Amino acid sequence: MGQEVLRDISFRIPERSFQFLTGPSGTGKTTLLRLLFMSLKPTRGLVTIFGKDRSRITPQELPLIRRKIGMVFQDFRLLDHLTTYENVALPLRVRGREESSYKNDVTDLLKWVGLGDRMHVLPPVLSGGEKQRAAIARALVEQPSILLADEPTGNVDPQLARRLLRLFIELNRMGTAVLIATHDLGLMDQVDARRMVLSGGRLEIYD
């Protein structure tokens, strides 16, 4: 087994809360998000998701619970052979929803992130910032209770970063808990929000 990345960490993410997760590169931010998204199991310790012990969540239950968690991956994970629209709609299509029931919502969501005119192109022709916004839209399409965003402004200019931050704040005002992993001090300074700082495997929280 390799070195432990996270240890002696204890925190809670309240409903409807807004927080940043920060700390040097390689310190475990992505690892922590993956634990919360349940794509990684802790080697020890307790992870509770929506009040449920992670270790008791069965593979059958997992997709249902995960639907309530929106994840923006650091590397986007868009499917190159599907259009922006199809990428965003995919989670709904996969679970058998009729397109007529979600087409308008997906279109509105894409407009909300500023991709109204990029809906029908494939990800390889999107810019970094456009891919980032497509990944954000996909994470939100199931109206999750919590959004986990891994460096969601890592590929955009400061102006677009501010716009995305405003989107996250608006989303949070509508009731979604938001956790943003970021190195961007300038971004964090724009909001008076809880900061969770990872360093050397430990977590300090500044409310």
Ligand SMILES: Nc1ncnc2c1ncn2[C@@H]1O[C@H](COP(=O)(O)OP(=O)(O)OP(=O)(O)O)[C@@H](O)[C@H]1O
């Ligand atoms: N799948 C893996 N297997 C083994 N080690 C890993 C794996 N993923 C990450 N690590 C290691 O765990 C540590 C934390 O990585 P992690 O990606 O969580 O950091 P991070 O804080 O997100 O970094 P960055 O700011 O660069 O995105 C690093 O030392 C990394 O090398």
Ligand SMILES: [Mg+2]
């Ligand atoms: Mg990372």
